[in-house]
Amino acid sequence: MSDYDGSHWLNGYKLGPFKLVKTMKPYPEVPLFSFFDNTVARSPKKNACDYLGRKITWKEMGVYVGKLANALADSGVKKGDKVATILPTSPQFVISDYAILKTGAAHVPCSLLHKAHDLIWEIGESGAETIICSDKSFELIDSIKDKTNLKTIIVTSVEDFSANEPDLKEVSGAIQLRELISRYEPDPLSVEIDPLEDLAVLAFTGGATGKPKGVMLTHHNLTTNTLQSLPWALGPLQDGIKDKSSMLLALPTFHIYGHWCVRTAVNWGLQMLMVPDTRNIDVIIGYLKKYRPFMAPLVPTQYMKLVENKIGRTNTTFTSGAAPLPTEVTKAFRKETGMPITEAYGLTETGPLTHFNLSSFAKITGFMPFEKAGSIGVPAVDTESKLIDTETGEEVPVGEVGELYIRGPQVMKGYWPTPGSGLKDGWLPTGDFCKMDKDGYFFLVDRDKDMINISGFKVYSTTVDTVLFEHPGVAQACAIGIPDPERYGSERIKAFLVAKENYKDKLTADDIITYCREKLPPYAVPKFIEFRESLPLTVSEKLFKKQLRDEEIEKMNKEKK
Incomplete structure (x- = not known):
């Protein structure tokens, strides 16, 4: 019998005193936009979002979508096409998302932070001929238009759909979104969708470990993942939440985590409290204190800032994803707010959710037998997970580290443009290394690309990160491996640190190395320490280790010349 047959985690499918279902099959084979239509029909007068001082109802959102x-269809967008967007977290993103789906096209969300070469790659790879973008991105898009298949550019201001909408200005070479919408009626389109085959989203990976790959996510991938999320994990409590609560939306919606939040809020009719500048911690704190939302999905860097700003006690349910959450941050946040942070795990390739830490609801519901702090949780309903020894190809025993493989209805169709690519017999090798305990809870250890090889010893960079974070003077930490010029194939560890304000003039590299010698084996102690004012982040606010490695290698190459 396999250790990964589900027996370890299925018994833990509980939410306080409530048992969670062990399967949700059969899943409905419906278009993704049907969840949006259901909410519009169910709660037309309730608020869909609060955005820059304006509240928009679900009925209004339905009309805009x-x-x-109809405008997109009239311009030539048809089933099977791709429509790109470059939009902040805003009503414009949600409206564009579901309007694109209703034409039968697939949505290609691109990052607001992308440079020209990134956009040429993603828009070019997708074949998109239409793009809906922020007016701040228009100049960049216009400059690369001839290097892609783009024919139609639709622009919108971040203040559109706010309480203070700006006057519309003519933009040469583009159409204003608000003007375009005003020309059409919200008549339903007649498009046949095959949920199992037709793409809803073509999302590109973050590129933190290489060139971005297009991930093909079908309507069925995303409807099932939406149901595997809150409707499963919080199903017993849904009568008190659905159509009655709100969700803080302070993540970039062009990233899969933020996009998941949109789909989750839409499905359950949660009012979206939208923060277009997701790094504006003052606005985030303002929403948390004013509305006390039911849920606030955030990332570790935002939690660090919330702790620094001492937000006080709250009853919001907090979740974390996109990057490992340092234990010290979790402890400090709980001490400050009285609330745990529920960790979850997922990837672009899985739409994204695959694991959910149910045990963290011990504080909220009571009746939980244990709390597994630091765990990404158990596999979500109908999700198979196993850990594989990359050298032997065999499953590793309980408690040992192996590469995480995932299979389930949310797993992508494949990497663009080839169905099945990136999968092994339906299993997705994640490149993430984990271990599983006897209760079926998984713990993320490190990414394959981030592991450091020291003369044959494998050092998990996250282990070094965690030790560094535990130092009282460290606000942020990131350890990487850089080539060892004296030992071919071996690496040395360099740590990048941001010191806390009251330590900036005191903390030294020697202090950190001495501290690490007390906590780590000799080969895992950083050889080099560099203090910085800030550390680079990816678009999803993960520490950008690849950029730091590239910088160091470039520096070493220059020194050789």
Whole structure:
């Protein structure tokens, strides 16, 4: 019998005193936009979002989506096409998202932070001929238009759909989104969708470990993942939440985590409290204190800032994803707010959710037998997970580290443009290394690309990161491996640190190395320490280790010349 047959985690499918279902099959084979239509029909007068001082109802959102869908179809967008967006967290993103789906096209969300070469790659690879973008991105898009298949550019201001909408200005070479919508009626389109085969989203990976790859996510991938999320994990409590609560949306919606939040809020009719500048911690704190939302999905860097700003006690349910959450941050946040942070795990390739830490609800519901702090949780309903020894190809025993493989209805169709690519017999090798305990809870150890090889010893960079974070003077930490010029194939560890304000003039590299010698084996102690004012982040606010490695290698190459 396999250790990964589900027996370890299925018994833990509980939410306080409530048992969670062990399967949700069969899943409905419906278009993704049907969840949006259901909420519009169910709660037309309730608020869909609060955005820069304006509240928009679900009925209004439905009208906007219908109008834009007709406008896109009239411009030539048809089933099977790709439509790109470069938009902040805003009503414009949600309207564009569902309007694109209603035409039968697939949505290609691109990052607001992308440079020209990134956009040429993603838009070019997708074949998108239409893009809906922020007016701040227009100049960049216009400059690369001839290097892609783009024919139609639709622009919108971040203040559109706010309480203070700006006057519309003519933009040469583009159409204003609000003007375009005003020309059409919200009549329903007649498009046949095959949920199992037709793409809803073509999302590109973050590129933190290489060139971005297009991930093909079908309507069925995303409807099932939406149901595997809150409707499963919080199903017993849904009567008190659905159509009655709100969600803080302070993540970039062009990233899969933020996009998941949109789909989750839409499905359950949660009012989205939208923060277009997701790094503006003052606005985030303002929303948390004013609305006390039911849920606030955030990332570790945002939690660090919330702790620094001493937000006080709250009853919001907090979740974390996109990057490992340092234990010290979790402890400090709980001490400050009285609330745990529920960790979850997922990837672009899985739409994203695959694991959810149910045990963290011990504080909220009571009746939980244990709390597994630091765990990414158990596999979500109908999700198979196993850990594989990359050298032997065999499953590793309970408690040992192996590469995480995932299989389930949310797993992508494949990497663009080839169905099945990136999968092994339906299993997705994640490149993430984990261990599983006897209760079926998984713990993320490190990414394959981030592991450091020291003369044959494998050092998990996250282990070094955690030790560094535990130092009282460290605000942020990131350890990487850089080539060892004296030992071919071996690496040395360099740590990049941001010191806390009251330690900036005191903390030295020698202090950190001495501290690490007390906590780590000799080969895992950083050889080099560099203090910085800030550390680079990816678009999803993960520490950008690849950029730091590239910088160091470039520096070493220059020194050789």
